[in-house]
Every structure is written in structure tokens, then in C-alpha cells.
Amino acid sequence: MRENNMVCYLVLLVWFVLHGCCLGRFVVEKNNLKITSPLSLSGVYECAIGNFGIPQYGGTMVGTVMYPKFNEKACKSFKEADLNLKSKAGGMPIFLLADRGDCYFTLKAWNAQNAGAAAILVADDRVEPLITMDAPEEQDATPEYLQNITVPSALISRILGDDIKKALAKGEMVNINLDWREALPHPDERVEYEFWTNSNDECGPKCDSQIDFVKNFKGIAQILERKGYTHFSPHYITWYCPEAFILSKQCTSQCINNGRYCAPDPEHDFNRGYSGKDVVVQNLRQACFFKVANETGKPWLWWDYVTDFSIRCPMKEKKYNKKCADQVIKSLGMDLKKIDKCIGDIEADVVNPVLKAEQEAQIGKGTRGDVTILPTLIVNNRQYRGKMGKAAVLKAICSGFEETTEPAVCLSSDIETNQCLDNNGGCWQDKSSNLTACKDTFRGRVCQCPVVQGLQFLGDGYTHCEAVGALRCGVNNGGCWTESRNGKTFSACIDDRTNGCVCPPGFRGDGVETCEDINECKERLACQCPQCKCKNTWGSFECSCSGNLLYMQEHDTCIGKYVKTNNGWGVIWVIMIGLTAAGFGAYAVYKYRIRSYMDSEIRAIMAQYMPLDHQGEVPHHQAQENV
Structure with a gap:
């Protein structure tokens, strides 16, 4: 009986998938692969991002390609004595080139990673448009095997793979730059992202990874949402039952609202455990929770609800039901009546507006493509590919910000290294005031003259930055020379000038680095009368007269202290x-x-x-x- 149920389930599921595919299209997300050597292959090529490992969204990776002389398909583990792909000190990272076929893509990546490769390139075995390499759906794909893959992966065309192999056979070094910087759009200061998920916790490794991701990412997601850095929305995939099967046991156990909204049976067995109908209802409840929370200005509470529900109401403990869900909702202070009203009558032959909108959102628009894989993350209307992990997803979201606008969480030590700490990133710096043009961003440092206390510094950011404006002398003395001696201070910054540095009277120089004292006495610039005596001082001079004469500065002359005549x-x-x-x-x-x-x-x-x-x-x- 169970076998018959399984056959019916699989037939129905295949129909759902095929029917969904005919309504739209699946988009293969790509990034650029640039070959820098040899010259015969130099250029930019497209490659498809694998849906496992950790793509370096927002960044680049440079390496040299190695093609093994045996185990070319990387379906077996590499022994260190035979092939060691670990990069040596001062050497470039190594990208393993493997052929497609004979085993799962994930196994190839896993073997490459264990051999020390920094990334894996899989050459297609047929001439066709690039496809997305995905993780297997089989239950024997253990969480340890899938979740521990960290190296990025890319599928390249058969033609490019053959060309690389020929160059390597000639003894030429093939250097490649994998570039993910434009894989996700980053148009403004706020990232819009969607998380397509499922409340089912009995679907194997993928369900476990979804739950773990929500738990681990919750804190970061709530910070980003509370401070307005992101606009987040959760979504749920549903299918509708073919009209000919609406009254069948398969549809009545997996669908609500007369076959309009369906989900697969968690155990793939219609006679035991929870049904697909239970999953649809809980998905709808989570969607309605977000809708009500968003209307009250607290959309981030969705993360608390989903996390708490997975902990307090798991299927394994037979608590995956409305009673347990209502307790979680009440504990978060949400209006239960509004959520129930949003859910509506699941037995009625009517359209549910929330689930109807979810089905419409599944269909791809523009460059996004259809959502057919769970879980799926969409960042700025582009599907994320890779491991659903805290650091990996945060890196992808951060790459969606316009450069230099990333929030502080994007520059945390978990995912980013501050390049400004090393030689100030090669940017301009004024060590005396600790001012710098180096600004750390998610994509790397930029040399940009700073704005300090409303005062703008202008320059190339690399060799110089100069303060511009009426207030410039108040910040770092406008970048001009200044020095104090014996209680006197001179400055080359003038308040009524909007820019530039001019040495004060008594000095000469560039006004920026130096202003040297002028020796007025030596250069015969002062005290020119016959009886005058000249003494140079820092920034000025002193004149005096010999004998009992007095110096008159206005006339540069000496006069007697007592006037004497004979008559x-x-x-x-x-x-x-x-x-x-x-x-x-x-x-x-x-x-x-x-x-x-x-x-x-x-x-x-x-x-x-x-x-x-x-x-x-x-x-x-x-x-x-x-x-």
C-alpha cells in the first residue's frame, strides 16, 4: 500500500514541477571568469555558480588551474601523496579542473576541498547552455557531507574546458580570476531580499539546514531590518492540484481550499504522520504572521516566530499544530485574531489572497527567474547560489549594498578583513591628526578623501587630500603647515581662504609641508639706516640704534633721546x-x-x-x- 502511495505521490509531484516550469523559467545565475594567461586564452568568460559551497559574493579570487592526470572527474578522493592542491607560501591558490559525469557535483567539490583546492571548475561534457549545479535530493546525502562544503564552484562550457586542458598539456600556466562582484546588483543604500522557505522540518538535510540558518541568522537579520538597511520578506512555495485529481486522496491530504494550494507530504506517506495539508496551513500561518507583524511596524518578529516554532513545535514531538503555534504567537504579543482572519477558512472553495500572491511571486520576473529550489534566497531580485549559512548569506546581502554604504555588520571580522589596517590601504593619511582617506568597504578598501565635522577634503585620495571651506583651519589646520616656538604659533592656513596654504609674513615655503623663517637682517630687508642694528627672530626681526639713539620703525631711522643746540x-x-x-x-x-x-x-x-x-x-x- 505504501509503495502505491509513493508512486501516486511522485507522479503528482512531477506534474506539479512540470506545470510550474511551463509557466515560467529557471534562471542560471552566473559570474565572470577572466583568464589572464596564457595570452591565447586571455579574456572574460561566463560560468554558472554552483548551488553549494560559498561563492565569494562581492569579491574576487585569483588562482592557477590544475587538471589531474587521473581521477579526472574527481569522483574519488585524492591522496595527498599523489595530488596536493594546497597552495604553498607565496604561491597562488589552486583551482581544480574536473570533468562532469559519474557522480554528484557536490562530491566533486568535496573531494577537491579535501585535497586543498581553493575552488573547483567543472567542465561540461556536452555542448549546451550552462546549468546550475545543485545538491542531490537523496536522503543519503548526509548533512555533514553537504554543509561542510565551503569551496566555491563553477560550471564552465565544454569548449572552454577543452581549451584549458590543451594549454595545460603544452606546459602553459593558466591563471584565472573568478569575479563575483557583479553577481548581485547593488543599486542603492538598502538591500531588498526574499527568503523562500518551508515550515516542514521532516524533509531531510535541506530542512535541517533551513532551520539552522533561521536560528543563526535571526540576530543579524533583525539588526539589518530594525535599522532600515534591508527590506525583508519571507515566501512559501505552493502548487495547485490538477482539476482531474481534486477529489483524490493525494490532493485532499496535501491541499487546502479545494486543491488550490498544495505541498508535498512530509514523510512521503499519505497514511501516517503529518500531511502536506498541515504544511500548507503552517506556511500560511507564518506568512500571515509576517503580514500582521509588518502592518504593526515590526516585521523582524517573523524571525522570532519561525525560530520559536521550530524549537517548541517540532513534528517529531507531535506538536506541529495550531495549538502550539497559537502559544508561540501569544508569547510574542501578536494579535491572534488578525492572524486567524488572514488564514481564513481552509476548507472553503475560495481563493486565499495571501497564498495566491505567493504563487504569483514564484514566477520569475525580469532577470530573477522562477523559484523552484528550496531554500532560495533572492537578493536585489537576483537568486543567491551557495551554502545557506550565516556568514555566506550575510556576505551575499552585504554585496547588494552600494559601495561605501554598507552597515557596520558587513565589516565584521567574521566576513571581512579591514584592508585599511595594513599600510593604511595605500591611501593618503595625515598621521598627526589620524585623518585618512582609506575607507573599508565590503568589496575592499577605497581611497576617498574624508569629510570631517562637515568639512570636505578634496584630492585624489592616494597622495593628497586638502581641506576646502571656511572652516578648514579648525580641522587639522586645513592641512597646512603650523609650528609653535617660545609661546608663539604661526600657521599657513588663512580662515578667509576656501583653499590653499600660504606661509605667513616672515616665512617662505609651500605652506603645506614647510614654512622657513626669512632672515630679514641677512637679506637686507629691514633696518637699513646707517645707525641701525638688526637682530633676526623666528618669524620677524628686531631693529635698534647705536648709542643713545631711538629707532623709529615708521621711517626706518634713528633719532636722539635729548635734543641739544648752542643757541x-x-x-x-x-x-x-x-x-x-x-x-x-x-x-x-x-x-x-x-x-x-x-x-x-x-x-x-x-x-x-x-x-x-x-x-x-x-x-x-x-x-x-x-x-
């Missing part, structure tokens, strides 16, 4: 006598004129009452008449 006092006495004589003369004239005036007045008065000697007597009656 000085004589002139003074003459002036004093003259002034005294003038005073007496003026007084005499004054007295004479006053006295004459008074005499004439007195005579006039007396003439009225008594005649003078030369006048006759005035008759009395005449006087009366005049009265």
Missing part, C-alpha cells in the same frame, strides 16, 4: 623778553587810552556847572530856561 636758551630769553616788553607796551597804551577817556568825561561834566578859564559866565535866567 637754544638765547632764543628762549629773547622770546621771553620780547613777550614781556610787548606786555608792558600794551599795558601802557591801555592805561593812556583809559585815562584820556576819563579826563574828557570829567571835563564835560564840570563844564555844565562851572565855566572854565576860557569860557564866559553864563546868565542865571538862561540856565533856568534850559532847565
Whole structure:
């Protein structure tokens, strides 16, 4: 009976996959492979990124190719005595070239990694468009075998593989640069990424890897989302049942809403354990949880819910159900009624808007392609290929940021080495103020003149950076020369200049590195009068005069402290006598004129009452008449 169920399940599953494929297309994600030598092969070629190992998203890898003389398909392990691919000190990393066929791609990569190879290139065995090398679905592919593959892998065309083999046979060295920098777009300061997953925890190694990834990546994902660096959304793959099979046991046990939304049976057995229907409902519950959490401004709580549900409600403990899920939802403070309303009636013959949107999102748009592999990560509308691990995924997400805008978590020691720590990355640096043009980014350092306290530095970033602006003298003295001696400080930076450095008066030089004191005395620039003496000082000079003379700087001349002449006092006495004589003369004239005036007045008065000697007597009656 179980065998019959399995046959029905496989037939139905194959129909789902084929039907999904006919609606859209699967996109092979690629990166560039550049051959730098020999010259006969030099150029840029396309290669397909393997869906295992750790592609170096955002970076590059340089190595030299080695093709084994035996075990060309790398299906057997390499003995160290026969083939050692570990790079030696000072030597280039080694890329193993293997032929396609006879075993899984992952086994080839695993054997190459154990032999010490830095990467594996698999040459196709037929002339065809490049395909994506994927991990096997068989249950015997143990987690240790799959999850421990770390070397990046790439599938190259048969023609390129043959050309490389011919060059190696001639004794030529084939050097290759694997470039993943443009494998994921990085258009702005925020990364949009999707995680296509499944709530099923009984589907073998891939399910285990999904759960482990969610647990390990949760903290980083929540930091990125809380601070607005990313826009994350989870998604779930579902299929719909063919109309002819809606009433069959297979569809009724694996689908909800009258066959509209289906998922494979976890145990591949319709008669025991959980059914595909249970998986669809839980997927829908997780999708609705995210929808409600996003509406309340806390989309990052999805990571807590999925993590807690996997721990508290596993299938193995028979807790994979609504009751356990509701307890987790309540513990996170979410509105259970809103989530139940979003889920709706799973038995009704109606469309569920959430799952309908999920099915539409599966179909590829633009350069993305269909989502057919679980788990799948999509970064900036491009599918991620490689191991679903914390460091690997973070590296991929960080490569999606526009250069120099990566958050600090992208520059952590777990995934990135700060190149600015080694010789300042070869960039400009002012050691006195610890200013540097070296800026560490996820893709490597860039030499970019800094902005400090609102002040812009301009330059090539490699040999010089110069402060520009009115405030430039306040930061590192505008990059100009300055020095202090004996309590005096001179600077070549001028506040009212927007750029440039000019040595102050008394100095000459470039104003940046040096300003040397000018010896005004030696160069006859000061103290030119005959009696002058000149003493040079730092940044200036001092002039003095010999004897008892005083120096007048305005006229550059010397004058005496005491003015002495032979006729000085004589002139003074003459002036004093003259002034005294003038005073007496003026007084005499004054007295004479006053006295004459008074005499004439007195005579006039007396003439009225008594005649003078030369006048006759005035008759009395005449006087009366005049009265």
C-alpha cells in the first residue's frame, strides 16, 4: 500500500514541477571568469555558480588551474601523496579542473576541498547552455557531507574546458580570476531580499539546514531590518492540484481550499504522520504572521516566530499544530485574531489572497527567474547560489549594498578583513591628526578623501587630500603647515581662504609641508639706516640704534633721546623778553587810552556847572530856561 502511495505521490509531484516550469523559467545565475594567461586564452568568460559551497559574493579570487592526470572527474578522493592542491607560501591558490559525469557535483567539490583546492571548475561534457549545479535530493546525502562544503564552484562550457586542458598539456600556466562582484546588483543604500522557505522540518538535510540558518541568522537579520538597511520578506512555495485529481486522496491530504494550494507530504506517506495539508496551513500561518507583524511596524518578529516554532513545535514531538503555534504567537504579543482572519477558512472553495500572491511571486520576473529550489534566497531580485549559512548569506546581502554604504555588520571580522589596517590601504593619511582617506568597504578598501565635522577634503585620495571651506583651519589646520616656538604659533592656513596654504609674513615655503623663517637682517630687508642694528627672530626681526639713539620703525631711522643746540636758551630769553616788553607796551597804551577817556568825561561834566578859564559866565535866567 505504501509503495502505491509513493508512486501516486511522485507522479503528482512531477506534474506539479512540470506545470510550474511551463509557466515560467529557471534562471542560471552566473559570474565572470577572466583568464589572464596564457595570452591565447586571455579574456572574460561566463560560468554558472554552483548551488553549494560559498561563492565569494562581492569579491574576487585569483588562482592557477590544475587538471589531474587521473581521477579526472574527481569522483574519488585524492591522496595527498599523489595530488596536493594546497597552495604553498607565496604561491597562488589552486583551482581544480574536473570533468562532469559519474557522480554528484557536490562530491566533486568535496573531494577537491579535501585535497586543498581553493575552488573547483567543472567542465561540461556536452555542448549546451550552462546549468546550475545543485545538491542531490537523496536522503543519503548526509548533512555533514553537504554543509561542510565551503569551496566555491563553477560550471564552465565544454569548449572552454577543452581549451584549458590543451594549454595545460603544452606546459602553459593558466591563471584565472573568478569575479563575483557583479553577481548581485547593488543599486542603492538598502538591500531588498526574499527568503523562500518551508515550515516542514521532516524533509531531510535541506530542512535541517533551513532551520539552522533561521536560528543563526535571526540576530543579524533583525539588526539589518530594525535599522532600515534591508527590506525583508519571507515566501512559501505552493502548487495547485490538477482539476482531474481534486477529489483524490493525494490532493485532499496535501491541499487546502479545494486543491488550490498544495505541498508535498512530509514523510512521503499519505497514511501516517503529518500531511502536506498541515504544511500548507503552517506556511500560511507564518506568512500571515509576517503580514500582521509588518502592518504593526515590526516585521523582524517573523524571525522570532519561525525560530520559536521550530524549537517548541517540532513534528517529531507531535506538536506541529495550531495549538502550539497559537502559544508561540501569544508569547510574542501578536494579535491572534488578525492572524486567524488572514488564514481564513481552509476548507472553503475560495481563493486565499495571501497564498495566491505567493504563487504569483514564484514566477520569475525580469532577470530573477522562477523559484523552484528550496531554500532560495533572492537578493536585489537576483537568486543567491551557495551554502545557506550565516556568514555566506550575510556576505551575499552585504554585496547588494552600494559601495561605501554598507552597515557596520558587513565589516565584521567574521566576513571581512579591514584592508585599511595594513599600510593604511595605500591611501593618503595625515598621521598627526589620524585623518585618512582609506575607507573599508565590503568589496575592499577605497581611497576617498574624508569629510570631517562637515568639512570636505578634496584630492585624489592616494597622495593628497586638502581641506576646502571656511572652516578648514579648525580641522587639522586645513592641512597646512603650523609650528609653535617660545609661546608663539604661526600657521599657513588663512580662515578667509576656501583653499590653499600660504606661509605667513616672515616665512617662505609651500605652506603645506614647510614654512622657513626669512632672515630679514641677512637679506637686507629691514633696518637699513646707517645707525641701525638688526637682530633676526623666528618669524620677524628686531631693529635698534647705536648709542643713545631711538629707532623709529615708521621711517626706518634713528633719532636722539635729548635734543641739544648752542643757541637754544638765547632764543628762549629773547622770546621771553620780547613777550614781556610787548606786555608792558600794551599795558601802557591801555592805561593812556583809559585815562584820556576819563579826563574828557570829567571835563564835560564840570563844564555844565562851572565855566572854565576860557569860557564866559553864563546868565542865571538862561540856565533856568534850559532847565
